[in-house]
Amino acid sequence: MAAPTLFPPPPMDEGSSGPPAPAPATLDLAPPPQEPEPPLLRRRPPVRVTSEFDSERRLFSHRFSCRVLDGLAKLRLRVSHAAGGGGIAWGPPDFALLARNFSVVVDPASRGAVLRGTADLAGSLRLRASHNTKEKQGEVSVTANLGDSPCKIELSSLVPPNGLPKATFFFPKGEVSIKEKILDEGDRILSVNGLVKSHVLNGVCTAVYNDNAVNIKYRYKDDEISFIPSISLPSNSLSFAFKRQLTPSDKLSYWYNFDTNYWGATYKHKENKHLKWKAGYESDNRLGYASLWVGDAGGSTKEVPLKAKVHFTLKVPQDNVQNSVVLVHVKKRWDF
Numbered sequence: 318m319a320a321p322t323l324f325p326p327p328p329m330d331e332g333s334s335g336p337p338a339p340a341p342a343t344l345d346l347a348p349p350p351q352e353p354e355p356p357l358l359r360r361r362p363p364v365r366v367t368s369e370f371d372s373e374r375r376l377f378s379h380r381f382s383c384r385v386l387d388g389l390a391k392l393r394l395r396v397s398h399a400a401g402g403g404g405i406a407w408g409p410p411d412f413a414l415l416a417r418n419f420s421v422v423v424d425p426a427s428r429g430a431v432l433r434g435t436a437d438l439a440g441s442l443r444l445r446a447s448h449n450t451k452e453k454q455g456e457v458s459v460t461a462n463l464g465d466s467p468c469k470i471e472l473s474s475l476v477p478p479n480g481l482p483k484a485t486f487f488f489p490k491g492e493v494s495i496k497e498k499i500l501d502e503g504d505r506i507l508s509v510n511g512l513v514k515s516h517v518l519n520g521v522c523t524a525v526y527n528d529n530a531v532n533i534k535y536r537y538k539d540d541e542i543s544f545i546p547s548i549s550l551p552s553n554s555l556s557f558a559f560k561r562q563l564t565p566s567d568k569l570s571y572w573y574n575f576d577t578n579y580w581g582a583t584y585k586h587k588e589n590k591h592l593k594w595k596a597g598y599e600s601d602n603r604l605g606y607a608s609l610w611v612g613d614a615g616g617s618t619k620e621v622p623l624k625a626k627v628h629f630t631l632k633v634p635q636d637n638v639q640n641s642v643v644l645v646h647v648k649k650r651w652d653f
Contacts, residue, residue: 364653367618372645375399390416427451448476480505490514552576570597577601591621603635612648624650 367380378397385392393413399406409426419434429451436444441462448455458473467489474482483496491513498508510527520537534547543560558572570583583597593614596607612618612626628646 366651366653368649368651370645370647372643386416390414424451446476481507590616605633605635607631618648618650624652 362383364383369378376399380395382393396410397408412423414421423430431449433447443460446457455476460471462469469487471485472482480497485494493511512525514523522535525532531550537544541562546557548555554576556574560570562568566587568585573580579601581599585595587593594609598605609629612621626648630644633641
């Protein structure tokens with residue numbers, strides 16, 4: 318005998334009696350309750366303190382800085398003191414307010430301030446100005462881009478002016494400037510200075526013309542060797558520098574001046590990013606030296622371990638070894 322077939326119950330009509338259908342869920346669109354504002358001490362901007370010690374000058378310096386105006390500017394206070402025989406001698410502090418297009422540096426000791434500012438005018442024009450309140454002198458310059466080309470021209474003048482403004486023309490391979498120069502006799506002449514760079518024989522040749530003197534330098538560099546000869550005219554002073562990358566961690570450098578017969582040599586070893594040392598000799602100073610860096614010498618203190626960098630230097634005079642000295646430079650950063 319077959320099993321009976323089960324059919325679903327018939328749908329209920331609107332007028333039929335029975336349990337009512339559950340009401341659909343409603344969304345709560347009320348805004349979440351706002352958290353109370355933190356107290357003033359918790360809303361202060363982060364403060365950075367950087368301290369340095371230089372044993373050669375026996376000088377401690379401390380720099381305090383923090384962002385203000387919602388990060389649009391930085392406030393900086395710098396103080397220094399030297400430990401002398403009679404106690405600690407504090408130097409005059411200086412205050413600074415630094416923004417992207419404006420800065421003020423106040424020196425209470427001289428009762429002066431230096432103001433600097435920049436502004437973009439009419440798209441292709443850029444204005445820069447500075448003023449020293451103590452010396453009552455400043456400088457104003459205007460730079461203009463020449464259409465869509467990479468060239469630009471700049472006019473700069475002292476305020477108050479003491480002569481014709483200086484004009485500088487910048488182009489991709491160098492620059493040329495014309496300014497008024499006052500001779501010892503009091504006469505005024507126009508002086509032309511310039512710099513030109515060009516690629517020659519897998520290297521870069523640079524010629525600098527300044528005050529009727531020309532310096533021509535050629536720099537060849539590949540992954541292992543750097544060779545830099547240089548000649549100055551009209552003195553005909555010739556010199557060269559040679560650098561050899563022995564291994565990825567070791568480099569040897571040597572330079573020689575044919576005019577003075579002075580020379581120097583340096584050997585560098587880089588153990589890792591935060592540890593390197595070098596040793597060398599300079600014949601013009603008759604001095605041998607060795608240095609050790611703990612912490613990235615060219616990097617930011619924020620990126621090194623413990624946010625601290627130490628530099629040790631040993632100087633050994635050739636004529637008096639007993640006067641050898643060890644110099645220490647320490648830099649430490651704290652974030653609060």
